[in-house]
Amino acid sequence: MTKLSTEPYKGVRDFYPEDMAIQKHIFEVWQKVAESYGYEEYSASILEPAEMYSAKTNEEHASEQTYTFTDRGERQVTLRPEMTPTVARMIAGKKRDLAFPVRWYSIPNVFRYERPQRGRLREHWQLNADIFGSEAVTADVEVISMAYDIMRAFGAQPGDFIVRLNSRKIWNTLTEQLALSAEQEHALARLIDKKAKITALEYTDEEETILGDKTKLFRADMEMLAKDAVPERLIGSDGVKELAQIRALLTNAGIPVVYDPTLMRGFTYYTGPVFEIFDTDPKNPRALFGGGRYDRLLELFSSDKIPAVGFGMGDVTIRDFLETHNLLPEQTSTTDLMLCLVDEKGRDEAPELARHLRAGGVRVAVYEGTKKLGDQISVASKKSIPFIVCIGEKEVAEGSYVLKELATGNEMTLDMAGITAFFRTR
């Protein structure tokens, strides 16, 4: 018979226990920091009505990049490409019952239909943390602080990464003041977004094509902004004032930030400050993740205005970062102890001993199979189970067991209560 392939579907990952351990570590750090800021966990299905990702929500996703199919009831269904529309839907759906501001986090998997490449799989998991119902800059500062604390909680040093900051309001004011058409503004934003991927000449050529006789004005203002000076056109504008406040608050909190007027972040729904965490590694400088304010997205679902700010942080990128910076945790087994079977009496009694140890909180695997004792111990070792107890007629009769640590060879002779006490204090 022809065998089926053991490969997963293209562009997605299998998580064998050693990969799962890393994944769980990442999720645990996310959860811990998010909860330390008072964020509550929520979740939802990966299936969403396709209309949620239509052009008016987000042109990036409305295109070829989503998994969308027609269900048997002729409904268009999408595997969510991101969590923000879902959380916006949920918040809008219970706005009458929620005590605003609401702080929520989730760790959803999201899907993109694209060619698999490093760090951009078709499915990845993503921390999403958002605060709803506050227009104040303190909310922006809070989510950026949380992003910073997460990096630190993973073990990253302050020099390993920086926070880059910009504001869509500054951008909007600038392009309005220059009287750019919506098409010009849009084309320009896209051009800036891809700046790193094209040559300087290609960039300036296209800039001129878009802007025509406004090229010079635009360039002058952007150059000033890049030097952290405020062009006349923008003095006293909301965006500039807001960003100055945010920078002051972050600096006070000991969080280094860099203003970058070319920072765009893909999503069209951003309305105010946007930020990204940027890996400063000279060998691979790049954006790790980011977020921003999206005060109007909830209007898709609700006639009430519900301002919002938050960020998303992907598991693939962060895992890559942790590997590069040697910050992955050591692999440890989630099993404390294996019971190895010396003889038939040991085999008969092991499940009972295991039951008692489990009741005492010890995580116990009983050797299962017919191998000789030495080979049983090899199995424990190969599974990285740190301790073994060999159980046979003698141990059963005496109620006394030799607890052996495989890494060191250290042995302790203990009764059952002694074993549970040992693992409880460990």
Add this chain to the structure above:
Amino acid sequence: MTKLSTEPYKGVRDFYPEDMAIQKHIFEVWQKVAESYGYEEYSASILEPAEMYSAKTNEEHASEQTYTFTDRGERQVTLRPEMTPTVARMIAGKKRDLAFPVRWYSIPNVFRYERPQRGRLREHWQLNADIFGSEAVTADVEVISMAYDIMRAFGAQPGDFIVRLNSRKIWNTLTEQLALSAEQEHALARLIDKKAKITALEYTDEEETILGDKTKLFRADMEMLAKDAVPERLIGSDGVKELAQIRALLTNAGIPVVYDPTLMRGFTYYTGPVFEIFDTDPKNPRALFGGGRYDRLLELFSSDKIPAVGFGMGDVTIRDFLETHNLLPEQTSTTDLMLCLVDEKGRDEAPELARHLRAGGVRVAVYEGTKKLGDQISVASKKSIPFIVCIGEKEVAEGSYVLKELATGNEMTLDMAGITAFFRTR
């Protein structure tokens, strides 16, 4: 502008924080008990090649019941309807590297395209726990024991549920001895599976239609089995011997089991003992979940024989059980403390205090907004945050804070270290 619906896609659930708390409780109990048995966690994508669910694997899923679609690369993709084929694929894929027997668990979401009804949504989560590489009855006993321990860990009393047991080997031997054709055997199994849903008359009529002149023999044997006696045809058969051993071992371990010769369990891949956990509630007696041995499924992927036994346990059914039996945990906040803002000084200093408290392990939300103090406290209360500290000029100057428990009104005056110490020992 027309607003988008805030309803989730039909047949799936949103998990608002209060639902998520219950979900997390269920997952934590699953993880804890599975790890107490030495099972390692794995995971995989929900996307699988559709061919994995073709008729030869499982006729239940090959039909109308899966979400299957064609991707943009013309590949047929299925949202996994169950985890067992996936784990079989993964085990087969790394069989050379794994130290058998392998004990694995996962908590995947799985999808079925069916009419939504109580306890049968289109998406649910499911604990899957399996042991690979052992043909011994001790492996069957282990997974049944784990299923039993999970029910107990949820707080179910021994009388609340029973373990029902049967063996596909007994069934196979019986139908072979009666020289039933594959079609007859199959039709009969399906008939027995739906026995509870049809009238006794419908049942006997269809039984006769299928069996013809063998009806009497079959009925006599099934009646003997129902009385826990062994029909002559089956004396000394493997299935009977094996099941007697399993029953003896479970009884020794204090786990009550009932033999039920009509227990089938849906999946066609089962090859040996099958079991289910049955809710004995007289108002709603029903199977909660189950599992069994499937020694041949891995042959789909591998020419090596890799025997396997395990079970799956769904979140919807168990949540329903916990609700019915009043076993849901009390809702508690994952936030320890809210800082309420008395004045501008308090507003300025709260983030700094929060930062220090978080570093000490306290989960702190800072009030965000412009409400008056009394309304800030109502927000904390509405979010079930158990403690508050009101911070203003006085508190900042003195470095002394009043920690108030909202439920009791109790107050303690503490410095920052005192607050962290309080929550550390709590």
